[in-house]
Amino acid sequence: QIFKIEDYQPSDYLIPETKLTFELQPEATIVTAQLQFERRKGVEAGTPLVLDGDELSLVRLELDGRPVDASGYQASPQQLILTAPPASARFTLTVVTQLDPSRNSTLMGLYRSNGVYCTQCEPEGFRRITYFYDRPDVLSVYTVRIEADRATAPTLLSNGNPVEQGDLGSGRHYAVWHDPFPKPSYLFAVVAGDFDVLEDSFITASGRKVELGIYVEHGKKARAAYAMDALKRSMVWDEEVFGLEYDLDVFNIVAVSDFNMGAMENKGLNVFNDKYILADEATATDADFANIEAIVAHEYFHNWTGNRITCRDWFQLCLKEGLTVFRDHEFSADQRSRPVKRIAEVRTLRAMQFPEDQGPLAHPVRPRRYREIANFYTATVYEKGSEVVRMIRTVLGAEAFARGLKLYIERHDGEAATIEDFIRAFEDASEQDLSQFALWYHQAGTPNLAVTATHNAADATFRVEIEQSVPPTPSESRKRLMHIPLAFGLVGEDGQDIVAAQIEGAQVENGVIHVRKRKHSVVFHGIPKRPALSLNRGFSAPMTLSMEQRPEDLVFLARNDSDLFARWQALNTLLTDATIRAYRAVSGQANVAHDPNLIATMGEMARDDSLEPAFRALALTLPSESDIAREIGANINPDAVFMAREGLAKAIACANADQFATLYGIHDAGEFRPDAASAGKRALRNVLLDYLSLSSDQPTYAAAQFASATNMTDKAAALTILAHRFPGHVEASAALARFEDTYTNDPLVMDKWFQIQASTPGANAVEVVRSLLDHPAFSIGNPNRVRALMGTFATLNQTGFHRDDGEGYRLFATTVLEVEKRNPQVAARLATALRSWRSLEPKRQEAARQVLVMISSREDLSSDLRDIVERILS
Numbered sequence: 001q002i003f004k005i006e007d008y009q010p011s012d013y014l015i016p017e018t019k020l021t022f023e024l025q026p027e028a029t030i031v032t033a034q035l036q037f038e039r040r041k042g043v044e045a046g047t048p049l050v051l052d053g054d055e056l057s058l059v060r061l062e063l064d065g066r067p068v069d070a071s072g073y074q075a076s077p078q079q080l081i082l083t084a085p086p087a088s089a090r091f092t093l094t095v096v097t098q099l100d101p102s103r104n105s106t107l108m109g110l111y112r113s114n115g116v117y118c119t120q121c122e123p124e125g126f127r128r129i130t131y132f133y134d135r136p137d138v139l140s141v142y143t144v145r146i147e148a149d150r151a152t153a154p155t156l157l158s159n160g161n162p163v164e165q166g167d168l169g170s171g172r173h174y175a176v177w178h179d180p181f182p183k184p185s186y187l188f189a190v191v192a193g194d195f196d197v198l199e200d201s202f203i204t205a206s207g208r209k210v211e212l213g214i215y216v217e218h219g220k221k222a223r224a225a226y227a228m229d230a231l232k233r234s235m236v237w238d239e240e241v242f243g244l245e246y247d248l249d250v251f252n253i254v255a256v257s258d259f260n261m262g263a264m265e266n267k268g269l270n271v272f273n274d275k276y277i278l279a280d281e282a283t284a285t286d287a288d289f290a291n292i293e294a295i296v297a298h299e300y301f302h303n304w305t306g307n308r309i310t311c312r313d314w315f316q317l318c319l320k321e322g323l324t325v326f327r328d329h330e331f332s333a334d335q336r337s338r339p340v341k342r343i344a345e346v347r348t349l350r351a352m353q354f355p356e357d358q359g360p361l362a363h364p365v366r367p368r369r370y371r372e373i374a375n376f377y378t379a380t381v382y383e384k385g386s387e388v389v390r391m392i393r394t395v396l397g398a399e400a401f402a403r404g405l406k407l408y409i410e411r412h413d414g415e416a417a418t419i420e421d422f423i424r425a426f427e428d429a430s431e432q433d434l435s436q437f438a439l440w441y442h443q444a445g446t447p448n449l450a451v452t453a454t455h456n457a458a459d460a461t462f463r464v465e466i467e468q469s470v471p472p473t474p475s476e477s478r479k480r481l482m483h484i485p486l487a488f489g490l491v492g493e494d495g496q497d498i499v500a501a502q503i504e505g506a507q508v509e510n511g512v513i514h515v516r517k518r519k520h521s522v523v524f525h526g527i528p529k530r531p532a533l534s535l536n537r538g539f540s541a542p543m544t545l546s547m548e549q550r551p552e553d554l555v556f557l558a559r560n561d562s563d564l565f566a567r568w569q570a571l572n573t574l575l576t577d578a579t580i581r582a583y584r585a586v587s588g589q590a591n592v593a594h595d596p597n598l599i600a601t602m603g604e605m606a607r608d609d610s611l612e613p614a615f616r617a618l619a620l621t622l623p624s625e626s627d628i629a630r631e632i633g634a635n636i637n638p639d640a641v642f643m644a645r646e647g648l649a650k651a652i653a654c655a656n657a658d659q660f661a662t663l664y665g666i667h668d669a670g671e672f673r674p675d676a677a678s679a680g681k682r683a684l685r686n687v688l689l690d691y692l693s694l695s696s697d698q699p700t701y702a703a704a705q706f707a708s709a710t711n712m713t714d715k716a717a718a719l720t721i722l723a724h725r726f727p728g729h730v731e732a733s734a735a736l737a738r739f740e741d742t743y744t745n746d747p748l749v750m751d752k753w754f755q756i757q758a759s760t761p762g763a764n765a766v767e768v769v770r771s772l773l774d775h776p777a778f779s780i781g782n783p784n785r786v787r788a789l790m791g792t793f794a795t796l797n798q799t800g801f802h803r804d805d806g807e808g809y810r811l812f813a814t815t816v817l818e819v820e821k822r823n824p825q826v827a828a829r830l831a832t833a834l835r836s837w838r839s840l841e842p843k844r845q846e847a848a849r850q851v852l853v854m855i856s857s858r859e860d861l862s863s864d865l866r867d868i869v870e871r872i873l874s
């Protein structure tokens with residue numbers, strides 16, 4: 001079935017009140033739902049009531065307290081129809097269903113994770129609990145009673161505020177929760193289990209006291225401290241920056257070890273993948289700390305952007321996700337280093353969203369069609385969705401943007417809104433027409449700007465020719481012209497920006513060229529000397545640029561641009577170009593000499609104390625193999641990409657060896673602190689360690705760091721270098737064995753061990769991954785293990801996964817089908833790793849096509865996996 005945005009119809013009935021009772025038992029949980037229905041005005045009396053279900057088994061059905069006659073309803077696992085509801089405007093339906101949480105391996109609806117009961121309802125999991133209008137525009141006030149064994153489930157949680165609890169005898173107890181805020185079913189949650197809790201409290205700006213709790217596995221309470229700190233900082237930040245306060249008496253977070261995604265913003269009861277809660281220096285890396293901070297903030301920020309104001313239908317997913325990602329990006333930028341954060345965001349966007357936008361899975365930020373909504377929790381909806389919100393701010397200016405957002409929240413609080421509502425609020429607040437801009441929501445594909453610049457000394461003009469194009473994407477062959485905000489600078493010899501006396505050819509404001517037409521010829525007057533052109537500063541729009549730039553201009557910008565993102569970008573462009581030149585040479589069996597100016601610039605960046613260490617670490621990091629492959633575009637040979645990249649790395653390492661050794665010695669971060677500045681020092685040092693290992697061709701440095709490291713960041717970095725650069729070497733094998741031995745009982749750390757091996761380059765990786773699938777710490781039913789091993793292999797190991805005999809693809813396909821038997825959502829997500837198969841060289845292309853065809857020809861395929869595989873093949 002294909003769902004279309006234009007088919008939206010409001011429901012015939014509303015559900016103002018929902019009362020749920022859960023009698024929890026691991027294998028036979030009884031759910032009693034008392035649903036108060038109200039016929040919508042204008043709907044004819046007696047109109048059949050059609051409710052969603054998914055694998056449900058109905059035990060009992062009552063209407064206003066009396067059993068419903070068999071002729072009065074039709075029930076199947078996926079639907080309940082009340083054929084002739086009462087003519088009265090209101091009635092109460094009591095639905096009793098029986099569930100088996102222990103056997104629910106999909107991790108949607110009510111399931112068991114490590115002995116705890118938990119739920120995941122977004123997007124369509126509530127229908128696995130009871131029959132309901134499982135759609136985001138039906139808002140209801142929930143009261144929830146939970147009954148369970150006190151011994152195994154002393155903690156009973158749901159949304160809203162606690163009302164009552166007590167004993168039931170025979171080892172059973174209960175708790176009642178009430179959430180006064182009407183909400184859609186996807187925000188519902190219950191959790192029951194035996195936890196340790198880290199407690200704290202927060203006083204909101206208006207003086208409301210909020211009890212905070214983070215529930216974790218016994219013995220892991222100390223590892224929740226950083227998440228709690230991040231939560232409190234998020235609460236302060238949302239008050240200060242957006243004027244948004246928390247609205248309940250309690251805010252709880254539960255960490256579970258089996259979770260399909262990162263986390264979930266259920267009202268007052270966020271449920272998290274434990275990977276994004278648990279951290280201490282001994283077991284988590286700096287990247288883990290940064291993710292925890294961002295995701296805790298993200299879920300908290302959803303309380304307003306998502307929960308108080310929710311989505312009319314799932315086509316509007318970006319309304320809450322794009323906006324909330326934008327908010328968490330801004331939060332992290334304020335808590336950490338803004339330019340470093342921006343570079344990290346762009347790297348993620350390019351690595352995750354660009355291939356989506358440029359391949360068979362491309363879709364608009366607000367899609368118009370879907371078969372499986374669970375497959376639309378994508379980088380396009382989330383990351384590009386955030387970029388679009390950022391561009392609204394760029395286009396309107398910070399002040400009008402703030403007014404627009406405030407208006408949006410005032411207008412739609414308590415409602416289920418649309419992207420049109422969102423845009424209208426900004427139009428009304430700014431009195432600007434955003435209709436052309438809105439194409440960013442509606443049109444898929446990454447726009448390209450082709451730019452050429454010419455300087456005329458005679459009349460002191462600098463002319464920049466800009467031409468926009470948007471490549472065709474599936475089912476959108478013809479594209480309309482977009483409004484692209486292009487931030488720029490004309491950089492003079494002294495590194496300062498030159499201010500033109502006059503500009504013609506486009507609207508140019510506050511350093512931004514507003515590209516709206518196919519072609520603009522922008523003329524800057526009063527420019528006597530040819531400047532270096534700095535474009536897309538701060539990454540003002542999610543696009544690609546085609547511009548022939550002189551290498552000496554790029555080196556100049558890398559050294560001097562006032563915009564740090566642009567400095568990083570200039571260097572990154574040079575490194576990418578150099579690698580591609582080497583790739584062409586490698587493919588032609590030739591050697592390539594790298595530009596000594598570029599090599600020297602890398603050394604200069606490394607030692608430039610005016611730059612923060614985290615920035616220097618990013619500057620020294622080469623574009624990834626997939627970044628390079630994406631730039632090459634077609635007929636890719638991943639082995640040649642790998643060799644080209646290694647060659648450049650080696651040239652940089654050898655030419656700067658002495659310097660890098662000195663810097664590695666100086667930049668000890670000292671005692672562990674998780675803050676951004678300390679993390680930056682570790683990042684720089686670990687990039688340097690990689691170069692030192694490369695130039696010396698000895699595992700000595702890495703082995704020494706592995707032995708002496710007192711935090712997981714340094715330890716995992718050293719282990720990665722040993723495993724990747726010296727595979728099979730006794731130091732590498734010893735370190736891997738040692739690590740395994742130390743962390744056997746810590747699944748989140750074992751994930752790192754799986755990741756490091758799954759990403760070890762080379763033809764042997766297939767065999768390594770195959771044998772790790774049988775490792776006792778691996779579990780095909782746990783999404784984190786699957787992603788650590790198979791997800792890492794398929795997305796980060798270009799030489800292993802794309803082995804030219806196709807064996808990597810076959811191992812991958814077998815695993816995807818194995819995962820699918822339990823968890824179709826995770827399998828479908830995993831399968832997207834094959835989306836760029838058409839850009840490979842012919843032999844690999846054919847091997848990849850064969851496994852895709854093999855998967856798609858399975859008759860018992862889940863609709864989740866079928867949707868992805870068929871789109872990838874189309």
Ligand code: ARG
Nearest residue numbers: 122123260261263264374377
């Ligand atoms: N709303 C959640 C978040 O972005 C994502 C939940 C999606 N879950 C799923 N099974 N598709 O924070």
Ligand code: ZN
Nearest residue numbers: 298302321324
């Ligand atoms: Zn979200």
